[in-house]
């Protein structure tokens with residue numbers, strides 16, 4: 001047992017830090033660290049900077065443009081990016097649809113889509129959930145009926161993250177209504193510009209437009225856009241769900257937020273002393289910090305077994321990761337106190353709205369919205385209740 | 399003992415609830431909170447007509463002389479209905495005026511619904527400690543002026559008169575040396591920056607620069623009034639929170655019975671049943687404490703009042719957090735949408751938790767009472 005990073009790992013980390021110091025635009029860093037909202041341009045700009053370096057898809061095989069890094073190096077990369085305040089590389093293209101295309105897609109699909117994903121030429125979104133199919137994803141009802149060289153798609157997807165910007169959507173659709181509900185599903189790649197697609201915004205409780213409803217009305221999709229075999233889509237979806245298993249813990253981001261929280265609690269006063277000196281509040285932060293340490297080591301233990309098949313361990317990381325994130329967001333609001341009450345949407349969007357008297361006020365203003373927004377993390381990507389069901393069934397055999 | 403509302407209390411609550419259901423439904427409220435003014439003159443007129451502005455004002459000033467127990471049933475309905483009008487700000491101001499004395503005429507106008515009040519008590523550095531005051535009083539007693547910056551003033555942009563805490567003498571966190579003053583919102587030396595709060599209400603930042611003010615009571619002696627009035631307000635917020643939790647709990651229970659996944663209502667999953675049971679226990683414990691706080695909030699025994707109000711704020715605050723977060727979670731994706739009332743009860747509960755002392759503040763105060771150390 002040796003729980004230290006190797007000298008090679010340390011050197012790699014330094015290389016990553018140097019890259020970030022030289023290439024992460026300060027305005028993006030400020031937005032991310034300050035809990036402000038990111039626009040399409042922000043994501044695309046950062047993705048292309050990273051792609052120019054050849055690091056946009058560290059997990060891919062080298063032949064497709066991956067980095068050849070091992071799992072520890074990928075972890076270090078994720079962690080340093082998050083610590084530095086880099087915008088995330090959105091997972092829908094790089095981490096979700098791309099591995100499915102690599103594993104099950106046609107040669108033409110690989111040749112066309114993978115380079116475009118790598119360089120963020122297409123913005124992808126994920127069309128799985130439907131109004132009647134959330135946790136029970138296999139009961140999805142959107143149909144795709146074969147008509148010559150096309151599938152004709154009808155139905156509705158919902159909660160589609162950032163679909164308002166999307167060029168492409170990967171969808172689970174029902175191609176055999178007669179089969180058992182998991183068996184009649186196919187995996188389709190659909191151009192968002194196709195006639196018959198309507199995207200309708202859903203405003204979230206923090207008033208952010210982050211998710212959408214997507215309607216399909218006789219949308220014609222070329223059969224070439226079917227991934228793998230017809231009616232095998234559920235297998236591919238499950239493959240995808242187990243694929244990115246360590247990133248979801250978001251340890252790096254939580255470390256950055258922990259620093260932010262401590263800095264905030266150092267500036268906030270309680271009885272003329274820093275709030276961080278208050279034993280009650282300090283104990284709460286300490287508890288989250290310890291939980292985060294435990295999570296980090298658990299992630300590293302998972303990484304160390306990288307050659308084993310992805311498993312239900314991901315559920316543990318998702319539950320703990322989101323619990324830590326939510327606890328940090330909650331403590332930030334608590335630390336800000338009444339200063340977290342004003343809601344300033346102009347500031348959140350990076351415009352100057354209400355005149356804030358001080359930098360402290362500017363920093364406190366987005367925190368409640370951030371706390372509200374982060375209630376999503378225990379719901380999406382398979383709710384935490386569903387993750388517990390998976391642990392109970394797949395790990396504990398109950 | 400009797401935990402049921404008296405007949406008049408029930409009638410008033412029923413009338414209020416009927417009005418909310420008819421005229422202040424979710425869509426109507428949404429239009430109001432997103433309007434430039436952020437409040438509705440019709441809604442205010444209705445609150446006045448129902449007698450709500452007169453309720454806590456003494457009979458001698460044309461009010462009904464209602465106590466915190468009467469206010470309990472009103473606040474509960476306002477919480478249930480998510481009423482965002484600057485009512486709480488006004489009645490809290492009225493409570494200050496009543497305890498400070500000497501503003502009978504103004505109280506009459508408040509009771510009649512002609513004047514809205516707001517209390518400018520917090521400052522950037524004070525967080526939940528209302529004795530932490532840097533704003534200053536200057537000038538002689540009969541021509542006082544106030545200078546300083548007050549933050550997060552609920553209803554500050556809607557008020558006709560502001561009640562301001564400021565320091566006549568003493569150090570920044572001394573309880574001795576605090577004054578309360580009345581400032582006309584239209585006077586010189588006042589800048590009000592009105593904005594929306596996270597729960598859809600309005601709050602303002604207010605800068606006073608030698609603003610002409612009227613002292614309430616003797617200079618430097620206002621702490622007991624300030625503390626008693628805000629304790630009364632804190633007890634009212636407990637009642638409002640219970641109303642909001644009650645409604646949120648009901649909506650979640652309905653959702654668990656109707657939302658189907660895996661071919662069954664999600665309420666048939668034991669994990670969710672137990673969660674609902676925990677929410678129910680939180681709610682009932684909170685309801686009990688909110689009632690106790692309402693019963694003691696007007697009490698002349700300051701130590702008992704502090705103890706009970708702080709205990710209620712802790713218990714209600716913890717319940718509000720649990721019920722609010724779990725209600726969102728149990729609604730799944732629907733829970734994070736702005737079009738669902740659940741999200742708005744959650745936001746209001748969060749805002750209440752940050753107003754007039756958070757859980758930690760009241761825990762500290764509870765444990766800090768002299769009686770706490772008696773073994």
Ligand SMILES: Cc1cc2nc3c(=O)[nH]c(=O)nc-3n(C[C@H](O)[C@H](O)[C@H](O)COP(=O)(O)OP(=O)(O)OC[C@H]3O[C@@H](n4cnc5c(N)ncnc54)[C@H](O)[C@@H]3O)c2cc1C
Nearest residue numbers: 126128129134135159161376380381383385727728730731
């Ligand atoms: C911000 C956000 C972004 C999203 N982005 C996308 C996206 O880009 N693409 C996409 O396809 N989907 C997306 N989703 C959808 C997400 O995957 C679903 O919301 C999630 O799977 C839950 O489904 P539901 O909302 O229908 O809740 P429901 O399934 O109705 O669940 C309601 C509640 O019941 C619980 N529950 C359900 N079944 C069980 C059970 N068997 N045992 C115990 N508890 C249970 C749930 O945990 C939850 O608390 C997003 C969701 C959110 C909130």
